[in-house]
Amino acid sequence: MNRKELSRQIISTCLEMTKLGLNQGTAGNVSVRYQNGMLITPTGTPYEEMTEDSIVYVNKNGQHEDGKLPSSEWQFHLAVYETRPEMDAVVHNHSRNCAAVSILGEAIPAIHYMIACTGTDHIPCVPYATFGTHQLADYVRDGIKQSKAILLAHHGLITTDKTLDKALHIAHEVEIISEWYLKLLATGKTIPVLSQDEMRFVLEKFKSYGSWVEEK
Ligand SMILES: C[C@H](O)[C@@H](O)[C@@H](O)C(=O)COP(=O)(O)O
Numbered sequence: 001m002n003r004k005e006l007s008r009q010i011i012s013t014c015l016e017m018t019k020l021g022l023n024q025g026t027a028g029n030v031s032v033r034y035q036n037g038m039l040i041t042p043t044g045t046p047y048e049e050m051t052e053d054s055i056v057y058v059n060k061n062g063q064h065e066d067g068k069l070p071s072s073e074w075q076f077h078l079a080v081y082e083t084r085p086e087m088d089a090v091v092h093n094h095s096r097n098c099a100a101v102s103i104l105g106e107a108i109p110a111i112h113y114m115i116a117c118t119g120t121d122h123i124p125c126v127p128y129a130t131f132g133t134h135q136l137a138d139y140v141r142d143g144i145k146q147s148k149a150i151l152l153a154h155h156g157l158i159t160t161d162k163t164l165d166k167a168l169h170i171a172h173e174v175e176i177i178s179e180w181y182l183k184l185l186a187t188g189k190t191i192p193v194l195s196q197d198e199m200r201f202v203l204e205k206f207k208s209y210g211s212w213v214e215e216k
């Protein structure tokens with residue numbers, strides 16, 4: 001796909017993220033793998049104001065094209081592409097329930113089988129580091145090896161997949177799961193979780209189920 005088309009897809013993913021209630025203000029950023037690096041949203045720009053020309057090319061060494069400033073989180077986007085060569089899209093947001101759960105600094109366990117949409121049986125949470133830092137990118141590099149979705153403590157969520165649609169779809173699912181988890185925690189009761197065997201079974205079934213099919 002050419003740069004123009006990919007840039008359009010990035011902007012429509014951002015707008016869809018807002019429509020789904022997954023973002024507010026200028027929080028969040030979106031990228032796709034492109035040539036020897038990535039195309040990424042500009043920093044601090046409301047999604048409604050973005051045009052194809054606003055999208056920034058950053059190469060794999062972190063150099064960006066002149067006259068444009070990439071997202072402050074360009075380092076963690078590159079870290080995902082380095083760590084997961086099979087993935088081509090990254091979505092980051094501060095959705096309400098994901099950001100709230102991230103403050104606990106703990107993984108979400110297998111409270112519901114839909115967690116399997118992340119490719120594993122829990123949603124890991126990486127430690128806090130200041131936004132836009134190398135340290136945060138290092139935490140992301142570690143976390144994203146385990147799952148297509150990771151919580152960033154005191155911050156939000158990152159998802160990755162082969163396409164923007166899929167990465168956004170996972171972000172939406174994880175937001176709903178986070179909401180369920182917060183409701184369950186509020187009961188004060190012990191929360192039952194699915195067994196590892198059951199989650200392994202669901203993960204297998206997802207390989208041939210609907211939009212969760214793994215493309216080779
Ligand atoms: C302060 C920023 O909002 C930070 O939280 C970053 O992680 C973010 O989500 C948006 O930053 P950019 O506009 O630089 O992409």
Ligand SMILES: [Zn+2]
Nearest residue numbers: 028093131156
């Ligand atoms: Zn952020």
